[in-house]
Amino acid sequence: MINNSKYRYTKGFRYCCFFKWGRLCLVLLLLALIPGQAFSQLGGSSLPLVFNYAVGDTGFVTPEDELFDEVSITMNVPRIGGLEIQGIIQNQELFLPIKELFDFLKIKNTLSANLELMQGFVINPKNTYLIDKTNNRIVYLDKTFSLDKHDLIRTENNLYLRSGFFGQVFGLECVFDFRNLSVTLNTKIDLPVIREMQQELMRRNISKLKGEKKADTTIGRSFPLFHFGMADWSVVSTQVSSGTTNTRLNLGLGGIVAGGELNLSMNYYSNQSLKLRQQSYQWRFVNNEHRALRQVTAGKIFTHSISSLFAPVIGMQFTNAPSTYRKSFGTYTLSNNTEPGWTVELYVNNVLINYTKADASGFFTFEVPMVYGNSFVKLRFYGPFGEEQVSEKYITVPFNFIPLHQLEYTVSSGIVEDNSKGRFTRANFNYGLGRRLTLGGGMEYLSTLTSGRFMPFVQTSLVLGSHLLISAEHAAGVRSKTSINYRLPSNLQFDLVYTKYAKGQTAIQVNQGEEKKLVISMPVKSIKFNAFSRLTFNQFTFPILPNSYGKSQLKTTSAELLFSSSVAGVISNLTTYALFNTPKNPLLYSNLSLAIRLPKGFRFSPQSQYEYRQNKFSMLKAELEKNLGRKGFVNLSYQKDLINNSNSTMTIGMRYNFSFAQTFFSTSRNSKSVTTTQSAHGSLLCDAKTNYIALSNQSQAGKGGVIVIPFLDMNCNGKRELKEPGVSGMKIQVNGGRIENEKNNGDTSIRISGLEAYTSYYLELDPSSFDNIAWQIKKPTIKVVIDPNSFKLIEVPVAVVGEVSGTVSLKKNVEENGLGRIIVNIYNAESILVAKVLTEADGYFSFVGLAPGLYTASVDSFQLNKLNMFSSPLLPFKISAKRDGDIVENLRFILSANMVK
Numbered sequence: 001m002i003n004n005s006k007y008r009y010t011k012g013f014r015y016c017c018f019f020k021w022g023r024l025c026l027v028l029l030l031l032a033l034i035p036g037q038a039f040s041q042l043g044g045s046s047l048p049l050v051f052n053y054a055v056g057d058t059g060f061v062t063p064e065d066e067l068f069d070e071v072s073i074t075m076n077v078p079r080i081g082g083l084e085i086q087g088i089i090q091n092q093e094l095f096l097p098i099k100e101l102f103d104f105l106k107i108k109n110t111l112s113a114n115l116e117l118m119q120g121f122v123i124n125p126k127n128t129y130l131i132d133k134t135n136n137r138i139v140y141l142d143k144t145f146s147l148d149k150h151d152l153i154r155t156e157n158n159l160y161l162r163s164g165f166f167g168q169v170f171g172l173e174c175v176f177d178f179r180n181l182s183v184t185l186n187t188k189i190d191l192p193v194i195r196e197m198q199q200e201l202m203r204r205n206i207s208k209l210k211g212e213k214k215a216d217t218t219i220g221r222s223f224p225l226f227h228f229g230m231a232d233w234s235v236v237s238t239q240v241s242s243g244t245t246n247t248r249l250n251l252g253l254g255g256i257v258a259g260g261e262l263n264l265s266m267n268y269y270s271n272q273s274l275k276l277r278q279q280s281y282q283w284r285f286v287n288n289e290h291r292a293l294r295q296v297t298a299g300k301i302f303t304h305s306i307s308s309l310f311a312p313v314i315g316m317q318f319t320n321a322p323s324t325y326r327k328s329f330g331t332y333t334l335s336n337n338t339e340p341g342w343t344v345e346l347y348v349n350n351v352l353i354n355y356t357k358a359d360a361s362g363f364f365t366f367e368v369p370m371v372y373g374n375s376f377v378k379l380r381f382y383g384p385f386g387e388e389q390v391s392e393k394y395i396t397v398p399f400n401f402i403p404l405h406q407l408e409y410t411v412s413s414g415i416v417e418d419n420s421k422g423r424f425t426r427a428n429f430n431y432g433l434g435r436r437l438t439l440g441g442g443m444e445y446l447s448t449l450t451s452g453r454f455m456p457f458v459q460t461s462l463v464l465g466s467h468l469l470i471s472a473e474h475a476a477g478v479r480s481k482t483s484i485n486y487r488l489p490s491n492l493q494f495d496l497v498y499t500k501y502a503k504g505q506t507a508i509q510v511n512q513g514e515e516k517k518l519v520i521s522m523p524v525k526s527i528k529f530n531a532f533s534r535l536t537f538n539q540f541t542f543p544i545l546p547n548s549y550g551k552s553q554l555k556t557t558s559a560e561l562l563f564s565s566s567v568a569g570v571i572s573n574l575t576t577y578a579l580f581n582t583p584k585n586p587l588l589y590s591n592l593s594l595a596i597r598l599p600k601g602f603r604f605s606p607q608s609q610y611e612y613r614q615n616k617f618s619m620l621k622a623e624l625e626k627n628l629g630r631k632g633f634v635n636l637s638y639q640k641d642l643i644n645n646s647n648s649t650m651t652i653g654m655r656y657n658f659s660f661a662q663t664f665f666s667t668s669r670n671s672k673s674v675t676t677t678q679s680a681h682g683s684l685l686c687d688a689k690t691n692y693i694a695l696s697n698q699s700q701a702g703k704g705g706v707i708v709i710p711f712l713d714m715n716c717n718g719k720r721e722l723k724e725p726g727v728s729g730m731k732i733q734v735n736g737g738r739i740e741n742e743k744n745n746g747d748t749s750i751r752i753s754g755l756e757a758y759t760s761y762y763l764e765l766d767p768s769s770f771d772n773i774a775w776q777i778k779k780p781t782i783k784v785v786i787d788p789n790s791f792k793l794i795e796v797p798v799a800v801v802g803e804v805s806g807t808v809s810l811k812k813n814v815e816e817n818g819l820g821r822i823i824v825n826i827y828n829a830e831s832i833l834v835a836k837v838l839t840e841a842d843g844y845f846s847f848v849g850l851a852p853g854l855y856t857a858s859v860d861s862f863q864l865n866k867l868n869m870f871s872s873p874l875l876p877f878k879i880s881a882k883r884d885g886d887i888v889e890n891l892r893f894i895l896s897a898n899m900v901k
Contacts, residue, residue, distance in 0.1 A: 074182040088160050094176040095160035106192035115159045138169050216779035223259030229790040230254035230700040234681035241674040246271050254701035254789035260285035261788040286323045286758050295319050303412045306475050307446045308509040313424050315414015323758045335365040338381050347378040402432035422448035436463040451506040452477045478507045495519040514541040531565040571595040588612040601627040618643050632656035660695035687791040704786035705753040713797035714881045716851035720795050731766035757788035774885025802879035805846035806891025808839045818843025823860035852881040859893050869895045
């Protein structure tokens with residue numbers, strides 16, 4: 001592969017200076033050679049005549065009109081780049097070619113054949129414009145701009161406009177630097193070319209968002225025998241003026257024992273004796289690469305039981321479910337029609353995941369990834385000249401859905417930590433029978449039950465169409481439960497849940513025999529208005545008690561109507577509750593709360609409650625809050641109970657986040673007492689391998705981190721040796737966690753904390769982090785799996801490479817001229833080809849990226865044979881190991897034509 005080095009900054013700089021200043025010197029030289037009479041005829045023009053035109057009524061050359069010069073101009077557009085464009089300079093004023101500039105900015109334009117008329121639109125097809133040379137005018141956004149006859153210049157092949165009108169009419173401000181022959185274009189409008197570049201940048205992230213990114217280096221899990229790395233702590237103390245003081249202390253320790261994650265949580269309450277039941281301890285071994293058994297947990301386990309358990313279970317749990325959240329469920333095909341040639345982007349939950357271009361008939365298709373939960377699918381359609389359309393829909397995938405033909409199981413067993421010490425066992429299996437159907441079942445056992453200790457159960461989830469979801473569960477002798485979810489294309493959603501309990505069951509401690517719930521919700525979105533409404537009905541039916549002859553079942557019905565909105569920065573919530581225990585006189589009240597942003601970072605939140613039965617307000621509350629920078633806030637609140645006028649409460653509180661802890665203080669006073677609360681919590685992080693100890697204000701137990709140490713790889717072997725120093729300044733990006741760069745002298749490490757354990761993260765190392773071009777990062781993308789309660793040490797080699805440069809010349813008679821597009825091969829000491837480089841027009845070549853060692857360079861023999869040329873012999877050279885890289889210059893190859901070796 002031909003690799004012409006991009007690091008020839010010294011030679012490139014000399015070329016740039018030559019062309020920039022050389023053009024100006026040439027102008028001045030030609031100006032000095034023009035006779036004074038000719039100069040006076042030019043009206044004192046300060047530029048030479050490169051191309052001479054005179055603009056008459058027909059637009060072509062006439063001798064009586066002013067002359068102008070057509071020169072090459074460098075145009076710079078922030079966020080886009082630069083280009084060389086032919087401009088016209090007349091009396092030190094710049095004219096720019098309209099079509100070339102609009103084509104570069106992707107602004108729709110059509111130029112007539114006689115170059116007298118241009119029309120099109122800017123971004124929106126309704127924003128049309130007309131540039132009329134015949135009538136010397138511009139019409140844009142229903143405004144007409146009159147021009148002088150010399151503001152538009154028509155040449156034989158182009159139409160030019162005075163640069164000032166680009167800003168005055170179209171908002172494209174052009175700042176001309178006459179000395180450097182350059183122009184900078186600034187604009188605040190969202191140009192199609194800028195949006196196109198942003199879209200292209202987003203599309204590059206598609207592989208990252210889909211988890212298909214290719215890493216240069218992968219660092220997997222490690223399983224140490226013993227390691228301690230994280231600790232969380234918290235203190236909460238409450239004092240009441242009556243003399244009562246309650247204090248709670250918590251200490252959480254995180255480590256690794258026998259390759260598994262160990263988390264301990266110790267709790268102490270000042271008003272209670274120390275109890276083992278209040279403490280938490282758990283050991284978990286995770287290996288997500290093992291499909292048959294991914295997790296083993298011992299200690300206090302979490303069970304999704306049917307039975308009502310009011311105490312933790314101490315035992316063991318086995319499962320093949322991954323420890324990380326399952327994100328992708330599968331795919332389905334989405335197809336539709338739009339305008340031919342339009343670009344279509346697919347967003348899932350506002351994340352761009354794919355894009356395509358419609359065919360000649362406007363047809364397009366996508367394989368849409370389905371993720372768990374409610375997914376918001378959006379299609380954006382882009383026309384070739386900035387047109388834009390949007391289409392939206394929702395897709396729901398329950399979290400209990402299993403991918404097609406996959407079996408997932410969880411088996412738990414242990415002792416319930418209560419006075420009964422009941423034995424508990426549960427085995428649950430789920431299988432993905434189809435993309436729209438998951439079947440499951442199992443058995444649950446609890447020794448303390450009297451109605452039936454063994455509880456077999458079955459469950460299923462089914463998706464019908466794209467809007468209807470049905471889930472059902474039946475536990476023999478305990479309950480039956482059905483859930484139906486239906487969402488209309490307008491986002492109007494219905495949720496219906498029906499639960500029936502078996503008579504005499506004691507597994508679930510409830511009094512009702514039936515539960516019915518209906519939820520109707522509807523979000524409303526617009527550019528300036530967002531709202532959400534929800535209506536909820538709940539009904540509980542209680543069984544007929546013994547000795548209640550002739551009486552009907554007791555039913556309790558409640559309803560809730562919620563309306564939330566955000567308008568002009570004001571957030572409001574109106575919630576109305578109703579309880580129909582007595583149909584003739586139901587309990588009915590409403591809560592209204594507002595959140596208003598005020599100047600200087602203040603927020604005001606009034607709240608009121610109105611009871612309809614008494615036709616009066618029952619409660620009023622107001623809260624004022626002020627931010628303390630980004631680290632905390634202070635708030636003041638007052639609450640009045642209008643039913644009992646003597647009961648009112650005033651509270652003042654403050655929260656402040658230090659680097660090592662989050663603190664909170666509040667004091668409340670009512671008619672009876674004063675209550676004061678103080679709290680603080682934080683964490684400790686440590687790593688023995690790098691002697692790192694730090695404090696944090698975030699919880700860290702159970703999480704992990706990474707310590708990245710870049711070093712200068714002097715011999716380019718990828719391994720750190722004693723004499724290879726660390727290097728600072730490396731930039732890094734990661735999709736999560738908290739990055740902390742080195743702060744101490746001599747510490748070049750970069751620490752990333754707060755990463756989720758067992759999750760894979762991609763570390764993006766910026767290859768352009770260093771000013772020295774000899775320092776190169778060969779493998780900039782690192783995939784690392786995070787270990788729990790520990791920091792993973794990653795040493796990043798920064799290769800110190802060398803540069804070689806020289807020339808290739810063609811000898812003809814006694815003259816030697818540089819020869820371009822000649823291939824130069826570079827071989828290492830083992831005669832292995834390591835690089836190819838192509839000479840430039842003057843014969844110069846250079847290559848950066850050679851590790852220290854012995855090399856030889858030669859002109860490509862195959863190309864020489866095709867050109868029937870002969871080259872001078874191989875040229876050996878050496879790249880030495882130096883901190884700033886070694887440079888070998890002045891390699892010279894002389895080619896001779898029409899000679900036989």
